[in-house]
Amino acid sequence: MIHSFTDLLAGASLTTLPQQLASGILLGAIYALIALGYTMVYGVLKLINFAHGEVYMLGAYTALFVTWALGFTPNAPNPPEARVWMLLIMLLASMTVCAIVGILIERFAYRPLRNQPRIASLITAIGLSLLLQYGGQLVLPVSPPPSIDSKVNPFSDNVKFVLKQGDSALLTQAAGFQPKVDQAQAAFDAQLKSEKSQFDLSPRGEELKKALEDVKREQKVVTDSANASKVEITLPKGQLIMLGMVVALMAALTYLVMFTKRGRAMRAVSLDFNASSLMGINVDSIVTFTFIVGSSLAGAGAMMTATFLPGTQINTYFGVLPGTKAFVAAVLGGIGNIPGAVLGGMLMGIAEVIVIWLGYDAYKDALAFVVLIAVLIFRPGGLLGSAKVEKV
Amino acid sequence: MDSVALRRLGFRLLWIALGVAFAFLVQWVALSSGQFNSNGQRLFFLAGLYVTLAVSLNLINGITGQFSMGHAAFYQVGAYTTGVLAAKFYSDGAGLASKYPLPWLIGMMFAGGLVAALAGFIVGLPSLRLKGDYLAIVTLGFGEIIRIIVQNQKSLGGSYGMDVKPKIDFIWLSTLLAIATIAISRNLLKNVHGLAFLAVREDEVASSAMGVRVTRIKIAAFLLGSALAGAAGALLAHHETFISKDTFPMDLSFIIVTMVVLGGTGSITGSTLAAITLYLIPERMRDLKDVPVSYAALGVIMLIVTVAFVRRTMEKDFSKLRTVKLVAPWFVSIVVVAVGGAALKNVGPLSKVIDGQQLRFVIFALTLITLMLLRPQGIFAHHEFSLQWLKKVLARFTKRSGEVAS
Numbered sequence: 001m002i003h004s005f006t007d008l009l010a011g012a013s014l015t016t017l018p019q020q021l022a023s024g025i026l027l028g029a030i031y032a033l034i035a036l037g038y039t040m041v042y043g044v045l046k047l048i049n050f051a052h053g054e055v056y057m058l059g060a061y062t063a064l065f066v067t068w069a070l071g072f073t074p075n076a077p078n079p080p081e082a083r084v085w086m087l088l089i090m091l092l093a094s095m096t097v098c099a100i101v102g103i104l105i106e107r108f109a110y111r112p113l114r115n116q117p118r119i120a121s122l123i124t125a126i127g128l129s130l131l132l133q134y135g136g137q138l139v140l141p142v143s144p145p146p147s148i149d150s151k152v153n154p155f156s157d158n159v160k161f162v163l164k165q166g167d168s169a170l171l172t173q174a175a176g177f178q179p180k181v182d183q184a185q186a187a188f189d190a191q192l193k194s195e196k197s198q199f200d201l202s203p204r205g206e207e208l209k210k211a212l213e214d215v216k217r218e219q220k221v222v223t224d225s226a227n228a229s230k231v232e233i234t235l236p237k238g239q240l241i242m243l244g245m246v247v248a249l250m251a252a253l254t255y256l257v258m259f260t261k262r263g264r265a266m267r268a269v270s271l272d273f274n275a276s277s278l279m280g281i282n283v284d285s286i287v288t289f290t291f292i293v294g295s296s297l298a299g300a301g302a303m304m305t306a307t308f309l310p311g312t313q314i315n316t317y318f319g320v321l322p323g324t325k326a327f328v329a330a331v332l333g334g335i336g337n338i339p340g341a342v343l344g345g346m347l348m349g350i351a352e353v354i355v356i357w358l359g360y361d362a363y364k365d366a367l368a369f370v371v372l373i374a375v376l377i378f379r380p381g382g383l384l385g386s387a388k389v390e391k392v
Numbered sequence: 393m394d395s396v397a398l399r400r401l402g403f404r405l406l407w408i409a410l411g412v413a414f415a416f417l418v419q420w421v422a423l424s425s426g427q428f429n430s431n432g433q434r435l436f437f438l439a440g441l442y443v444t445l446a447v448s449l450n451l452i453n454g455i456t457g458q459f460s461m462g463h464a465a466f467y468q469v470g471a472y473t474t475g476v477l478a479a480k481f482y483s484d485g486a487g488l489a490s491k492y493p494l495p496w497l498i499g500m501m502f503a504g505g506l507v508a509a510l511a512g513f514i515v516g517l518p519s520l521r522l523k524g525d526y527l528a529i530v531t532l533g534f535g536e537i538i539r540i541i542v543q544n545q546k547s548l549g550g551s552y553g554m555d556v557k558p559k560i561d562f563i564w565l566s567t568l569l570a571i572a573t574i575a576i577s578r579n580l581l582k583n584v585h586g587l588a589f590l591a592v593r594e595d596e597v598a599s600s601a602m603g604v605r606v607t608r609i610k611i612a613a614f615l616l617g618s619a620l621a622g623a624a625g626a627l628l629a630h631h632e633t634f635i636s637k638d639t640f641p642m643d644l645s646f647i648i649v650t651m652v653v654l655g656g657t658g659s660i661t662g663s664t665l666a667a668i669t670l671y672l673i674p675e676r677m678r679d680l681k682d683v684p685v686s687y688a689a690l691g692v693i694m695l696i697v698t699v700a701f702v703r704r705t706m707e708k709d710f711s712k713l714r715t716v717k718l719v720a721p722w723f724v725s726i727v728v729v730a731v732g733g734a735a736l737k738n739v740g741p742l743s744k745v746i747d748g749q750q751l752r753f754v755i756f757a758l759t760l761i762t763l764m765l766l767r768p769q770g771i772f773a774h775h776e777f778s779l780q781w782l783k784k785v786l787a788r789f790t791k792r793s794g795e796v797a798s
Contacts (some may be wrong), residue, residue: 048529112765116764116768117768118525119525121764122525122528124761124764127760127764128757130643131754131757133753134752135757137750138688138754362540362543368533369533372529373530
């Protein structure tokens with residue numbers, strides 16, 4: 001039970017906050033990429049594309065298959081050396097496959113229902129999402145859960161940003177423990193040779209073991225306090241590159257939407273579907289184009305998550321939670337609003353990390369829904385959107 | 393009391409007696425048939441609960457038009473309420489629950505229904521401001537929140553689950569609950585209050601202008617629907633004797649929605665029939681252990697082709713043979729799947745077998761998509777299944793082909 005504000009912060013340590021915020025921004029960048037797909041489709045069709053999370057899942061699987069084709073099969077005797085062009089191929093393949101899936105979904109599931117009540121499209125979207133999840137179980141590799149070989153990633157070394165140096169006295173003290181520990185370990189090892197077994201020690205052996213444990217414990221206490229006194233952010237290089245790519249993709253999207261003819265058509269369709277078709281815009285092709293852009297962004301996000309976040313396991317439910325959270329991010333920013341999706345994604349990523357930082361990681365998946373309900377009740381238009389008045 | 397009122401009362405009692413008699417008949421069939429083991433009895437029991445769930449969701453989704461997708465949460469709340477109370481009053485077989493099983497269970501149905509109605513009230517509040525797909529997502533979100541909270545409560549067994557003792561098992565009670573739910577929905581539609589519910593579905597603004605208290609009606613629908621689902625949960629808890637997060641997966645809500653949508657939103661008989669069919673088919677599929685890939689792959693391909701063909705006919709073709717063209721593709725594709733599947737059964741990769749159970753959700757998903765593409769209003773739309781309805785439909789079919797002919 002929470003009794004006071006200090007209890008709420010019990011699991012958190014302020015010195016780890018910058019690190020957490022950094023991972024929150026990285027997570028948020030991915031959410032933002034997926035949220036863009038939701039928001040753009042909603043913009044032109046006023047439809048929540050529930051199958052978007054599954055498109056993301058298929059993107060991750062595509063990246064996986066490409067690494068297998070490149071020779072990084074599980075248990076391969078000598079996989080080739082990792083190269084940057086491999087990552088580029090993976091990225092392009094994921095984006096292409098997702099774009100194709102997006103086109104197919106729009107053409108065969110949503111277009112026939114465009115004149116029906118919106119709830120029909122919603123149910124179709126749910127059906128599609130279930131179909132891809134459970135149908136995927138039958139045809140895609142799921143067990144043991146595959147993951148992209150970490151050797152594919154040539155950028156796995158860490159980059160460290162030191163925000164505040166640790167207490168130098170504590171650090172030297174901590175470093176000073178190492179010889180003591182080594183000494184005790186050596187003495188114990190020497191004694192162990194004359195012992196019958198590791199588990200049945202003579203009194204002398206017990207004594208040395210206890211001394212070793214004591215010195216190790218002291219070392220840990222001092223090291224912990226030394227570590228707590230410094231503030232730094234450690235990030236794998238790959239994740240920084242991921243952030244850079246997300247920014248680049250978003251810049252490209254901004255250019256596409258704001259400064260090209262197609263982008264202008266897209267904005268027109270989003271403003272008024274019927275009027276823009278009367279003005280000579282080929283609405284069907286714009287809708288297809290929107291699906292291509294949104295789905296390929298999801299594909300890029302999936303490839304980067306699966307490759308750069310170490311230990312990411314892929315299964316057919318891979319897209320459910322990121323999809324839900326990204327959808328909430330889109331609603332939070334104002335659905336249909338492109339900068340809103342980016343803002344919402346970042347906020348969702350940071351909020352999730354902060355909930356974990358506070359020690360409530362069991363509730364991190366409920367957070368998305370709480371935010372969603374709060375937004376819909378108190379500010380239905382989202383942060384950057386404007387709530388429309390329903391006309392009779 | 394005059395004679396009319398007396399006769400009405402008599403009819404009402406007769407209907408109630410018939411309902412109870414039917415419930416006992418179901419129990420008798422379930423218990424006496426030699427071929428049904430305990431698993432078969434469970435089938436009858438759960439079929440009753442699914443009908444209850446589908447018809448009660450139809451009350452919210454179909455009749456009042458508030459698209460809710462978190463119905464499994466109310467079911468879960470009912471079950472866990474019962475679990476907590478049973479744990480409190482069960483003392484090694486000497487507690488209230490073991491001494492008076494039937495009154496206890498009925499009491500639990502009310503308790504579970506009450507707490508679920510409270511949850512329904514909370515979930516229903518956003519429906520005052522939201523509509524359509526937003527409401528669907530918020531209700532889905534509430535369902536998930538309830539699930540996650542229950543999973544993380546130590547006092548409710550956490551992610552492990554909780555025991556509910558003792559085992560109380562009345563098949564007739566589940567059937568009776570289903571009948572009662574159907575009766576409540578049907579009676580609601582037969583009087584003036586029900587018209588208010590329908591009015592809210594058709595046009596909120598217009599009905600509020602006509603003096604319908606829209607807020608009240610929406611909340612009432614959520615209260616009633618969730619209470620019935622909670623009562624079903626109470627029955628389930630004492631029947632299963634163990635409830636955990638896996639008893640109420642997120643997909644359960646989708647299954648219930650599928651049942652309502654398939655039957656036709658607003659149609660009570662539609663929801664009932666769809667609930668029974670959609671529950672029994674996958675249960676039968678549990679026995680299907682090995683399905684060769686050839687059948688599954690051909691099935692999916694033929695489904696896509698048939699849907700495309702039937703859609704084309706529906707949109708463009710108004711010839712004399714329209715009815716034939718709408719029905720024939722299904723038969724053709726069934727034959728193709730049966731023959732082709734058997735022929736290709738031993739060809740290379742197509743000979744691999746799939747566990748039939750894994751196909752269950754694929755079939756649910758395909759049903760949903762096919763239905764939305766061909767008949768988005770559901771099989772019965774908002775009509776009720778009756779002999780008159782059947783006659784009307786048949787008459788329309790014959791009349792249309794006759795007209796074109798002349």
